[in-house]
Amino acid sequence: MSFSTTGVRVEVVGLSALCSLGVSKERIFHQALNDHLDPFRNGLFSIAPEEFDVLKTSVPERFRASRFDIMTISAMEAALADAQWDDAKIQDCGFVFATTTGEVDRWESVLPSFPECDLSASELSSCIQSQSLGHPIQELRRHFGMKGRFALVASSCSASLQALALALLWIKSGKVHRCLVGSTEIHSDLTRLGFESLRLISKSKCRPFDVNRDGINLGEGGAFLCLERSSPEERSQKSWGYLEGAGLSSDAFHPTAPQPEGLGSIKAMSQALQMAKVTAEEIDWVYAHGTGSPSNDQAEGCAIQSLFRHRPWITGTKGLHGHMLGASGAIESVLGLMSMRENLILPTYQFETLDPKLELNVADRVLKNSVRAFIKNSLGFGGINAAVVFSRE
Amino acid sequence: MPPLSSLASEISPMASLIAIETVEGDEIDLNKLEPSFRKATLSMAMTAICCGKILESIPSVPKTDIAMVMGSHFGEMESSFGFLKYFRESGIQRPILFQNSLHNSTLGFATIQTALVGPAMTISNDRDTARTCVECAHDLLLISPFVMVCLCDVIRGPLTEHYLTTFDFFHKFNNRAVAFLFGRSDVIAKFDLKTLATSSLDVWLT
Incomplete structure (x- = not known):
């Protein structure tokens, strides 16, 4: 193992997550290990209404009009509490947020029918502000008193991992000392009807890499990671591990389908390994994007088997919590870090029979296994690929 | 805010500005573009054409060496609204409108058209979208020798004046694509490229 022991390293010191499995990372992780809860209803993984109501009452009233804001504030607060950052640290920290639709719940039922919709001037202005991805997040930054460097990444399903990549570059280049990174996605007509139109939705729980996979499930949720500049002699007591490397690429192939051999994904994962200064053989676990769509899993599977010839364990967990689009990379990074700390490998839920066109070592149950480092991979519409490498020590 | 003439150089001293191009929405007739543009929105077409102009000016630079940052305040708003409106009126989901509705659709189309794989x-990022894109471009120069930034938004129809009223900074971005190419100082000489004054960016970063 040749992770950098000198120079700047990026330590993960706080985590949070909420999704259909629960509104705390501990609840979600417990469900991931036990898989007793079944939040899959009407083809969607949704947060239980009673749990959402608790979240709603905990945020300031001015943010309660949007499901997106409620989930984002709740998840941000939980991550900052986990990191134990005080107000001064929060004020100075960088912030990289990822989302594909933001406050879509505040505009999608009215703006498309303008001018027929009945809106006052102020309501119209408010809807238009919500349609801008950046405007609501700037409001949330002000709420938290954040004044540091900020970016909002909207690169489809790779957005979270791109956000992590950007934060890694900021910290490594000294632009910020610490950075909050995360994402929230909510259900919307636009995404649900849109994925239906592409015939990508499965009526049953998705089965990544399985020969009988037939599509994705949409989920909702949010997750955040608190990152800090670290040095070898300063390992934090609250460390969840280290973000060691990131890789980004573009397929330049098709608007909604990945390059079939996963060439772009290979490039992104290779760059992540290179930046992390590890070889493919030093990766114990590949936490895949694994959507359950035939084309995604085919391309990603090809990329993984091409790059990781030592056949590490492969996991895709979207059959547990659904595909949270831009937020999927963040929440799966959180689950990956929690698993790595426990030396556990999460299973690929509903997986039974490997697609014969793939040669992968797919984990089909919770495995007790030493995990020194894992790679989290993602692919997104527009042919946008991203991967990050986390290590334990 | 610091004076903008110093802003670009303050962002990263290792970055050099190599080219700027703009394309106006009025210049584009979607019906007259080549067949590969037949499913494109106006912002996709403007972005791809604007970036293509930059690439034509640097034929010696391998496309594998170029990263891309796409900046858009409101994304593919026409396709998003069109998809939902059409469904509500007809009960039919049009996949092409959804495919073109993502905030990221513009970037995806542009990379396909220009064959950029970096x-x-x-x-x-609200009113800071342009500045954040330039900052991100300079961040990406840590892992890519060249980075192209393209800013593009298209808001047409009855909502236009309301968008312009709500976002007072937006006039200069609407119905326009503007692209910048940045290169790492250490590779400029290798490709015998000329550089532009960073103050050329000021009008876009205010």
């Missing part, structure tokens, strides 16, 4: 990222 890091590619879509950014949206």
